[in-house]
Amino acid sequence: MSQSELLKPALYDEQGTAAAPGHPALNGGQCVCGHVFFPMQTYGCEVCGRRGEALQPVHLSGRGKLVASATVHIHAARTPALNTDVKPHAAPFTIGSIVLEDGPTVRTLLVGVDEKTLKPGQAMVTTLVAVGTGAKPILDLRFTAAS
């Protein structure tokens, strides 16, 4: 894995948290007011407006519960592709809305799931999948059902 490159390293980390070591962590943040958010930013807290050092990076565990899912049947590929090293999304694919155990809700693609058996409330975890078009191994974050 060490030879591979993350597509969005600002957003997630190959390493998991102590709570969920086997699943990539999400790079979130926490304000001194207590608000936990994703992704990390220092522009200002959405709850209280504090900025700068009041906002500290925290690794959010790659575990959460499914809120909702939907399989996308129509998807207009962006032309020209922004990054030709990466495979474009091709319908059908399934999007999940996941409330992380650390608080924030995130939405992204699901992999390795049968949409018919997905149920709100079920446990989900992060995983990395290969999305490169060529020899260069590029990994991006997805969620899948926890085994």
Next chain:
Amino acid sequence: MAKTLKDLRSVYVVGVGWHRYQPLSDTPYVMLGLPAIRSALADAGISWTDVESSYVGTGLLGMAAGRAMLKHLGATGRPLVHIENASASGSAAFRHACIEIASGIADVSLVVGIDKPGVVQRAFTKTGIGNLADDAIVPFTHFALLTNEYAHRHGVTPQDVALVAVKNLRNGALNPHAHRQQERTLDEILGGKPVAGTLTALQCCPVGEGAAAVIVASEEAMMRLGVDPARAVRVTAAAAASERAGSQATADAAITKDTIADALNQAQLAPKAVDVLELHDAFTIEELHYVEAMGICKPGEAIHLLKEGAFDIGGQCAVSPSGGLIAMGHPIGPTGVGQIGEITLQLRGDAGRRQHKGAKIGLAHMVGLGAVCYVHVLQRP
């Protein structure tokens, strides 16, 4: 303490007009807007030279669309402003025109919503803050997720949700200004092109081109210009809000709840007093969310009322008699202005085959990307 619209000078809608909402054509936007404005002026029985200011709601045309159009009515030198507020651009333009009349700064204002489909990059992609997969999650997928969540929570089926489109397409079939003017069966809607989740193409609003215009005026102006007071409809509340921290996926319903409550409070009305409701039903699930957020019924109960015909024209409360965004269409800038036009026709008793009998109180609701929300209450004096 800050004042509401009702504490200020009375504001009336005195003229309404449209250019039909339709698929993208070669017609320049100017020739969509001018017929709508001329119709609204004729409807009010006033001249362009009587209009003291203009509010142009547009999201997709690009910078400074207004003067290039309005000058063909005679360049009067009066102020004009453009308002972009995503899907709520037209509603925002209407609110600010009402505020100008109510404050006494102008006596007669034009509100025109105008757009043609075009590619405008959404600013949230330029914030410098990344996202996991927003390029794969377009609005119909957002609402497919909300449909999935609602269906599980309340035990409703995809067939149930699609009934919203059956009703709104039936209403749109009676509206000469609607983008979609064809009634459809439940089977036709469910059997259509799958889009995302259980949403099919006819459960998603068409985004085309068009224009809608309304004239707002003070009582003094109506008397001075000889506007028939029997055809004027009073604006008794104008409320607006933006998303609060933490509401996330349910932001649209959460701000709808707060903004409708604010507007009804301003007008001192209960939710069930509303006879005619024009909602932001860009996707079928939204109508269920918003009638529940409004307080017409409890969460999960909207589908039962829909099935009983409570939201039909002639029912307890006519919901989107124009056809709503699903049938009337959603050309962006015009949408919120057209809602005001439809409610005006309904309260005057001029809605023809779409008339909800005895309509006295109407409410127009829009949400826009961001999220923002606008609600106006109109009443027959």
